[in-house]
Amino acid sequence: xxxxxxxxxxxxxxxxxxxxxxxxxxxxxxxxxxxxxxxxxxxxxxxxxxxxxxxxxxxxxxxxxxxxxxxxxxxxxxxxxxxxxxxxxxxxxxxxxxxxxxxxxxxxxxxxxxxxxxxxxxxxxxxxxxxxxxxxxxxxxxxxxxxxxxxxxxxxxxxxxxxxxxxxxxxxxxxxxxxxxxxxxxxxxxxxxxxxxxxxxxxxxxxxxxxxxxxxxxxxxxxxxxxxxxxxxxxxxxxxxxxxxxxxxxxxxxxxx
Amino acid sequence: xxxxxxxxxxxxxxxxxxxxxxxxxxxxxxxxxxxxxxxxxxxxxxxxxxxxxxxxxxxxxxxxxxxxxxxxxxxxxxxxxxxxxxxxxxxxxxxxxxxxxxxxxxxxxxxxxxxxxxxxxxxxxxxxxxxxxxxxxxxxxxxxxxxxxxxxxxxxxxxxxxxxxxxxxxxxxxxxxxxxxxxxxxxxxxxxxxxxxxxxxxxxxxxxxxxxxxxxxxxxxxxxxxxxxxxxxxxxxxxxxxxxxxxxxxxxxxxxxxxxxxxxxxxxxxxxxxxxxxxxxxxxxxxxxxxxxxxxx
Numbered sequence: 001x002x003x004x005x006x007x008x009x010x011x012x013x014x015x016x017x018x019x020x021x022x023x024x025x026x027x028x029x030x031x032x033x034x035x036x037x038x039x040x041x042x043x044x045x046x047x048x049x050x051x052x053x054x055x056x057x058x059x060x061x062x063x064x065x066x067x068x069x070x071x072x073x074x075x076x077x078x079x080x081x082x083x084x085x086x087x088x089x090x091x092x093x094x095x096x097x098x099x100x101x102x103x104x105x106x107x108x109x110x111x112x113x114x115x116x117x118x119x120x121x122x123x124x125x126x127x128x129x130x131x132x133x134x135x136x137x138x139x140x141x142x143x144x145x146x147x148x149x150x151x152x153x154x155x156x157x158x159x160x161x162x163x164x165x166x167x168x169x170x171x172x173x174x175x176x177x178x179x180x181x182x183x184x185x186x187x188x189x190x191x192x193x194x195x196x197x198x199x200x201x202x203x204x205x206x207x208x209x210x211x212x213x214x215x216x217x218x219x220x221x222x223x224x225x226x227x228x229x230x231x232x233x234x235x236x237x238x239x240x241x242x243x244x245x246x247x248x249x250x251x252x253x254x255x256x257x
Numbered sequence: 258x259x260x261x262x263x264x265x266x267x268x269x270x271x272x273x274x275x276x277x278x279x280x281x282x283x284x285x286x287x288x289x290x291x292x293x294x295x296x297x298x299x300x301x302x303x304x305x306x307x308x309x310x311x312x313x314x315x316x317x318x319x320x321x322x323x324x325x326x327x328x329x330x331x332x333x334x335x336x337x338x339x340x341x342x343x344x345x346x347x348x349x350x351x352x353x354x355x356x357x358x359x360x361x362x363x364x365x366x367x368x369x370x371x372x373x374x375x376x377x378x379x380x381x382x383x384x385x386x387x388x389x390x391x392x393x394x395x396x397x398x399x400x401x402x403x404x405x406x407x408x409x410x411x412x413x414x415x416x417x418x419x420x421x422x423x424x425x426x427x428x429x430x431x432x433x434x435x436x437x438x439x440x441x442x443x444x445x446x447x448x449x450x451x452x453x454x455x456x457x458x459x460x461x462x463x464x465x466x467x468x469x470x471x472x473x474x475x476x477x478x479x480x481x482x483x484x485x486x487x488x489x490x491x492x493x494x495x496x497x498x499x500x501x502x503x504x505x506x507x508x509x510x511x512x513x514x515x516x517x518x519x520x521x522x523x524x525x526x527x528x529x530x531x532x533x534x535x536x537x538x539x540x541x542x543x544x545x546x547x548x549x550x551x552x553x554x
Contacts, residue, residue: 079438086432094429097422105422109437115415118422162436 001031001201002052002169007061009047009225021047022225025061033232034195034202036212038244039222040252045205048222049173052203054078065169080110083162085155085191087174092158095147099138099157102146103127106161130160134190152183159190163198170195172204176211184208188215209244219244223251262521267398269517273510274401275463276481280489280509281405281412282455283482284501288490289416290428290448295351295479297456299358300332302475304457305464306365309372312465318381322461329457330450332358337446355475362472370472380465397466404462408455409502416502424448456482477533484537485509491544512536 004027011019021044029035039045050056052063054075063071070078086092093102104119104127124142131139134156138149146154155175162170172191176184192215195202206212212219219236221229221244229247231239279301286294304325311321332354340350366372374380382388382397391399415421426433427444434441456478464470489508493499519532 074440076435076438076440079436084436091430091432092436094426094433096429097425101422105419105426105433106437108419108422111419113419113423113439115418115420118417118419 001033001066002029003027003062003064004051005062005064007051007063008059009044009051009056010059013059020225022051022058022061025225025227027220027227029201029203032199032201033218034200034216035204035218035220036216037203037205037220037222038207038209038212038248040248043222044225045222046173049084049171049203049205053082053084053171081167082169082171083165083167084171084173085158085162085175087177089151089154089158089178092161093146093149093154096145098143098145099131099149100124100127100142102157102161103131103164107164109165130163131157134160134186136186150183152179152186155179155183155187156190159187159194163194166198168201170200170202172202172206174205174207177207184211191215209241209248213239213241213244221247259521262518265517265521267394269513270510271397271401271466272463273513274398274405274506275459275466276485276513277405277506277509278408278459278462279456279478279482280485280505281408281502282452282459283479284486284505285412285424285448285452285455287483288428288486288501288505289425290445290452292347292428292445292449293351294333294336294449294452295348296332296336296354296358296449296453297351297479297482298475298477299355299362300329300453300456300475301460301478302362302470302472303332303358303365304329304460305470305474306362306372306472307457308461309374309464309470310365310367312374312378312380313372318379318385318465321465322381322458325461326454326458329460330454332457333449333451333453334446336453337449340449341442341446358475359472362475366470366472372470374465374468376468378468380468381462382466383468401462401466405506409506412502413500420447477530480533480537481512482509484533484540485512487540487544488512491540 004025007022007025009022011021037045037048047056051058054073058071061071062069065081094105097105100119104123107120107123128139128142136153136156138153138157146157149157175191176187179187188211194200202216204216217236218232219229219239220227228251279297283297286292307325307328308321311324312318336350336354339345339353340347345353363370376383379385382400388396388400416425423434423437423439423444424447427441427448431441434444460474485508486505487508488511489504489506490501492508492511493504515536516529516532520526520529524532
C-alpha cells in the first residue's frame with residue numbers, strides 16, 4: 001500500500017547544526033495494517049509522519065502509495081487520501097466556526113468549493129447522530145464554537161470530521177498526548193472503531209506504550225532514524241510491556257538519559 | 258461647536274457609509290483571513306483614479322465603478338501572488354504593491370495628482386434618472402445606503418457558502434484547509450482579490466461623490482478601515498446576533514462621527530490624519546484590555 005524507499009533526511013545541511021535523521025530508511029506498510037510507532041524524543045517519529053504527509057521534503061528516496069510515486073506531491077494533494085490527526089487538538093478544527101460549520105466544512109472535502117450553501121441542512125441529522133455516538137454531548141451544542149470545547153471534545157470532533165470522508169490512510173500524530181487519561185481512552189477507542197469499520201490503514205505515533213501494545217497489529221520502535229524493533233501479527237501480540245520497556249531503557253542509556 | 262457637528266451630520270453619515278465599503282474589505286483580510294494587507298493604501302486611490310478617469314473619458318458611472326472594482330481585484334491578485342508564489346512576507350507584499358500602485362495611479366490619471374469631475378458630468382449621484390428622482394438632500398445617503406446594504410447581504414451570503422466557509426477556515430486554521438485537500442495559498446489569494454475589489458470600489462464611490470480624485474487619498478486608508486473593523490467588532494463583542502458585517506459598517510460610521518466631532522471641536526482639516534492616528538491608537542489601547550482577560554480562550 002505505502003512504501004518508503006531509502007529515505008534520506010538531513011536537517012540544516014552544511015551547517016554546524018547538521019543533523020542526519022534518516023540515512024537510508026525504508027518501510028513497507030501493508031493495506032489494512034495499523035502500525036504503532038514508539039521511540040524516544042528525536043528518534044524521528046514525527047519526522048516520519050511529516051515525510052509521509054508531505055509537510056517536509058526528503059533529500060533522497062521515494063514514497064510510493066499504491067504504485068504511484070508521491071515523493072513530489074504536495075501536502076494538500078496527498079490529503080485527498082491521507083487524513084491526519086495532530087497532537088494539538090486545536091489543529092484539527094476551526095476555533096471560530098461552530099461545531100456544525102466544522103462538520104459541514106469537512107463534509108464538503110470532495111465537493112466543489114462553490115457558492116452552494118456551506119451547510120447542507122439535510123445532513124444535520126446525520127452529523128448529530130455521528131456526534132451522539134461519541135457520548136460527549138456535542139450533538140446538543142451544534143451552534144457552539146469549536147474554540148469553546150475541551151481538548152478531548154475537540155479531538156473527538158476532529159476525528160469525526162475525518163470520518164465523514166472516505167480516506168484510505170489515517171495518520172495519528174501523538175493524538176492522545178495532550179489529553180487527560182479519560183479523554184485519551186475515549187479517543188483511542190474511537191480511533192480503533194474508525195480504523196476497523198473503515199478498514200483503514202493507519203500509522204500511529206505515541207508515547208503511550210500501553211496504547212501501542214493494546215492497539216494495532218504492528219509495532220515499530222524508532223531510534224536514531226532506524227527501526228530497532230518491528231513486530232507484527234502474533235509476534236506483536238506476544239509482546240509484553242516489560243519487553244518494550246527494557247529495550248526502551250537500553251536505548252535511553254546509550255543516549256546517556 | 259456642537260451646531261457645526263450637527264450641521265455636518267448628514268455628510269458625515271454619507272462618508273461613513275462610503276468608507277464602510279472599504280471597512281468590509283478590511284474585514285475580509287484582517288478579521289477573517291488574518292492577513293495584514295497594506296495594499297489598501299494603494300488600491301483605494303486606484304479605484305478612485307480608474308473611476309474618475311473613465312468618467313472624464315465619457316464612461317457611465319456604473320461601468321466606471323465596475324472597472325475600478327476589477328482593477329482593485331487585480332491589485333489584490335498581485336499581492337496574493339507575491340505573497341504565496343514568491344513567498345514574500347505578508348507585510349512586505351502589501352508594501353510592494355502599495356508603492357507600485359502610487360506610480361500606477363499617476364499613470365492612470367495621465368500624471369495628474371488631482372482630477373475633478375465637472376458638474377455637468379454624469380456620476381452615480383448626479384445627472385442620472387435615479388439621482389434626479391431622489392430629493393437633493395437625501396440623494397447621496399439613499400444611494401450609498403442601498404449600495405452598502407446590498408454589499409452586506411451579498412457578503413453575508415458569500416460567507417455562508419462553501420467557498421465562504423473555506424475562506425473563514427483559511428484565516429482560522431490553515432491546517433484544516435490543507436487537510437481538506439485544498440491549497441491554502443490559493444484561498445488566501447482569493448480573499449485578497451475580494452478584499453481589494455471592495456476597497457477599490459469604495460475609493461471609486463468616494464471620488465464620484467466628491468467629484469474629485471487626489472493622489473494622496475489613500476494615505477491612512479488602511480488605518481481608517483482597520484479602526485472601523487476593530488471599533489465594530491469591539492462594540493458588538495457581546496452580541497452574537499449582530500453579524501460582523503453589520504458591526505463593521507456601524508464601526509465605520511462611528512469612526513467618521515468621532516473624526517467629525519474632533520474637527521468640530523476646532524481642529525483643522527489639516528490635522529485629519531493626526532486625528533485618524535490618535536483615534537486608532539485610542540481604540541487599540543481601549544480594546545486591548547478586555548482581550549487580556551480572554552487570554553486563555
